[in-house]
Amino acid sequence: MTGTTTTRMTYSQALNDALRREMAADDRVVVLGEDVAHYGGIFSVTRGLLDEFGADRVLDTPISENGIVGGAIGMAMSGLRPVVEIMYTDFLCLALDTIANGVAAFPFAFNGQVSMPIVVRTQGGAGINAGPQHSKSLEAWTAHLPGLHTVMPSSPADAKGLLTAALRSDEPVVLVEHKLLYRSEGEVPEGDHLVPLGTAEVVRPGRDATVLALSRMVPEALTAAEQLARQGLEVEVVDVRSLRPLDTATLAASARRTGRVVVAAESWVRYGPSAEIAAAVTELAFDDLRAPVVRLGSLGVPYPASPALEPSVLPNAAAIEHAVEQLVKRTA
Amino acid sequence: MTQTLQERRSPLPSSPDIDLFELYRRMRVLRRMDEVLAELVAERLITGPMHLGIGQEAAGIGATAALRPGDMVTATHRPHAQYVGLGLPLGRTFAEMMGRVDGQCGGRGGHMLIADAEHGLLAPSGIVGHSLLFAVGHGLAQKRAGQGAVTLCVTGDGAVNSGAFNESLNMAALWRLPVVVLVENNGYGLSVRLDRHSHQTELYRRAAGYGIPGEVVDGNDVEAVHQAVSAAVARARDGQGPVLVEALTFRNNGFSSSDRGGYRDPDEGAGVTDPLELAARRLRERGASVEELAEIDRLAAVEIDEAVAFAKASPWPDTEALFEYAAKWDEGARR
Numbered sequence: 174m175t176g177t178t179t180t181r182m183t184y185s186q187a188l189n190d191a192l193r194r195e196m197a198a199d200d201r202v203v204v205l206g207e208d209v210a211h212y213g214g215i216f217s218v219t220r221g222l223l224d225e226f227g228a229d230r231v232l233d234t235p236i237s238e239n240g241i242v243g244g245a246i247g248m249a250m251s252g253l254r255p256v257v258e259i260m261y262t263d264f265l266c267l268a269l270d271t272i273a274n275g276v277a278a279f280p281f282a283f284n285g286q287v288s289m290p291i292v293v294r295t296q297g298g299a300g301i302n303a304g305p306q307h308s309k310s311l312e313a314w315t316a317h318l319p320g321l322h323t324v325m326p327s328s329p330a331d332a333k334g335l336l337t338a339a340l341r342s343d344e345p346v347v348l349v350e351h352k353l354l355y356r357s358e359g360e361v362p363e364g365d366h367l368v369p370l371g372t373a374e375v376v377r378p379g380r381d382a383t384v385l386a387l388s389r390m391v392p393e394a395l396t397a398a399e400q401l402a403r404q405g406l407e408v409e410v411v412d413v414r415s416l417r418p419l420d421t422a423t424l425a426a427s428a429r430r431t432g433r434v435v436v437a438a439e440s441w442v443r444y445g446p447s448a449e450i451a452a453a454v455t456e457l458a459f460d461d462l463r464a465p466v467v468r469l470g471s472l473g474v475p476y477p478a479s480p481a482l483e484p485s486v487l488p489n490a491a492a493i494e495h496a497v498e499q500l501v502k503r504t505a
Numbered sequence: 506m507t508q509t510l511q512e513r514r515s516p517l518p519s520s521p522d523i524d525l526f527e528l529y530r531r532m533r534v535l536r537r538m539d540e541v542l543a544e545l546v547a548e549r550l551i552t553g554p555m556h557l558g559i560g561q562e563a564a565g566i567g568a569t570a571a572l573r574p575g576d577m578v579t580a581t582h583r584p585h586a587q588y589v590g591l592g593l594p595l596g597r598t599f600a601e602m603m604g605r606v607d608g609q610c611g612g613r614g615g616h617m618l619i620a621d622a623e624h625g626l627l628a629p630s631g632i633v634g635h636s637l638l639f640a641v642g643h644g645l646a647q648k649r650a651g652q653g654a655v656t657l658c659v660t661g662d663g664a665v666n667s668g669a670f671n672e673s674l675n676m677a678a679l680w681r682l683p684v685v686v687l688v689e690n691n692g693y694g695l696s697v698r699l700d701r702h703s704h705q706t707e708l709y710r711r712a713a714g715y716g717i718p719g720e721v722v723d724g725n726d727v728e729a730v731h732q733a734v735s736a737a738v739a740r741a742r743d744g745q746g747p748v749l750v751e752a753l754t755f756r757n758n759g760f761s762s763s764d765r766g767g768y769r770d771p772d773e774g775a776g777v778t779d780p781l782e783l784a785a786r787r788l789r790e791r792g793a794s795v796e797e798l799a800e801i802d803r804l805a806a807v808e809i810d811e812a813v814a815f816a817k818a819s820p821w822p823d824t825e826a827l828f829e830y831a832a833k834w835d836e837g838a839r840r
Contacts, residue, residue, distance in 0.1 A: 203645075229649050235679070240638055240672030247642020247656075250627040251577065253649075255642070274632045275639075281830060283620040284611040287627060319834040418834055 179360035187329035191336040206258030238267035262297030296350040304478035310440035316416035327391035329359040334368030373420035379409035382433035390437040396490035425457035442470040533805040560757030563780030567730025579636035584629035596815030605819035634669030644682030663694030681746035691756035709751035724752030
């Protein structure tokens with residue numbers, strides 16, 4: 174499934190590569206959203222697509238989020254495969270009606286008469302002092318809906334692989350990117366590269382503790398694991414990457430191996446994805462856990478804009494490192 | 506005449522030269538359907554909310570009659586006129602409303618969510634404003650396909666103040682989509698009279714704000730609606746973009762089966778034209794006999810009786826599929 178040769182590229186370029194390849198392969202794939210055509214997307218993900226595929230396949234839309242997703246529902250029912258960009262996950266709030274009451278519901282409600290091959294790309298997360306309306310992590314809201322995939326790539330390779338899988342899926346997918354990852358670089362397989370939806374991946378093996386990480390917390394967890402390795406602690410890092418379906422088998426297997434679990438997700442802890450992940454691991458691996466699952470996430474306040482305030486709200490590598498140390502200490 | 510009516514009993518796909526007899530027949534089937542549905546709700550053979558359209562038959566029936574096979578329709582939570590007007594098999598339709606396995610959606614959708622891909626109904630929705638949004642997407646696909654197909658978007662006066670109305674009308678106009686928006690103005694959004702929720706009550710005027718034609722028709726005159734929507738459809742088919750048609754009508758029943766009433770003047774509907782009476786009077790003026798009209802009415806009742814009998818005989822759906830669906834989304838990875 175994975176190409177043999179790789180190219181070093183950014184997360185943005187990897188997403189662009191996936192879009193370009195699938196648009197070339199299937200003329201039913203149509204990209205629409207705010208700023209996606211002439212401007213190329215505010216994070217440059219759709220750059221060049223208008224020139225290559227033309228104005229009837231790459232559409233600049235009005236600022237009408239519910240209309241964009243609602244339109245995509247009609248397009249899908251008429252046989253197209255729309256790829257919607259919602260510029261900030263915070264703006265996805267404006268489209269939750271059509272996502273919850275249409276996209277996620279109709280294939281089931283209409284008893285299979287229609288499919289919803291819709292990909293909603295959005296980006297979330299804090300870290301650029303953007304304040305309370307442009308920094309949230311709201312993936313729990315879409316992951317709550319049966320009938321809808323919610324995936325969060327943490328690396329350029331997974332960005333390409335998950336987006337390619339999403340574009341080929343006849344089921345709807347919300348793909349949540351992270352604004353601080355767009356410029357991150359990594360090796361990306363050339364040619365066809367798919368990461369199956371609904372799969373987690375062990376990105377660093379270890380025996381002493383498990384960090385179940387999501388999106389930008391994956392590189393943070395890897396940094397923490399490097400530090401902890403110097404103290405002789407071997408930390409296993411698992412990229413959860415698909416929130417629904419949730420790869421509980423892979424998560425629980427790691428929990429059983431190490432007996433110590435930290436969940437690191439940037440979203441708020443209460444009712445966030447870390448709650449579901451912790452519950453699933455506890456249900457499946459309780460007997461092998463040496464302590465309750467520890468959760469790390471954002472402090473429960475709306476994201477403040479000031480550079481003096483925002484860092485105090487966010488989890489990071491140091492917090493993960495500290496949490497693992499404490500967990501090991503109390504279970505030694 | 507009886508022979509002709511027999512042939513017409515299963516509604517055919519719509520065609521542009523449908524005559525008043527056929528329009529009247531469809532309205533009679535629809536009226537009978539809603540009357541029987543009220544009984545089925547009272548008997549608890551149908552549970553859940555029910556939105557009838559008694560008194561509004563001409564708007565929906567006249568509009569769908571302007572379409573041809575291959576066109577698309579999006580509809581509201583009050584979609585029975587589209588079910589009849591597009592020729593959905595009514596036995597299956599009643600089965601869906603009764604939650605039975607033979608319903609178009611296997612009992613998952615209920616009365617206001619009967620999608621029927623084969624008949625171009627994708628789809629009604631119980632969320633006010635959705636029909637407008639979906640029409641934009643169909644219109645984009647139709648424009649790109651270039652086959653001259655159009656979308657009839659049925660919406661209501663209750664939806665014109667939703668954000669979806671503004672978002673959709675702008676996009677449909679901006680992209681010159683082959684979409685005809687039919688605003689069924691029945692005078693009430695839920696319990697709130699139009700002039701209590703909209704300052705500008707002449708809704709067709711809103712079209713001007715989007716730079717598209719807007720017109721108003723007597724929504725109780727099925728021929729007038731048919732004519733107006735046919736002209737709009739022809740324009741859209743010709744690539745000239747969307748039209749908004751406001752059909753003035755009157756909802757002669759509650760907003761749903763849970764309506765407690767008490768918010769409107771009991772005499773309010775007294776002077777309102779009944780669309781079936783108007784059509785029958787015209788048919789008589791044009792030479793139809795009382796017996797011919799009575800025969801249409803009789804056959805409509807028979808058709809609905811047969812549909813109800815089919816639905817009642819339909820089994821309940823199996824719950825197994827629910828568990829399979831849930832397992833797929835709730836359990837672990839699918840590799």
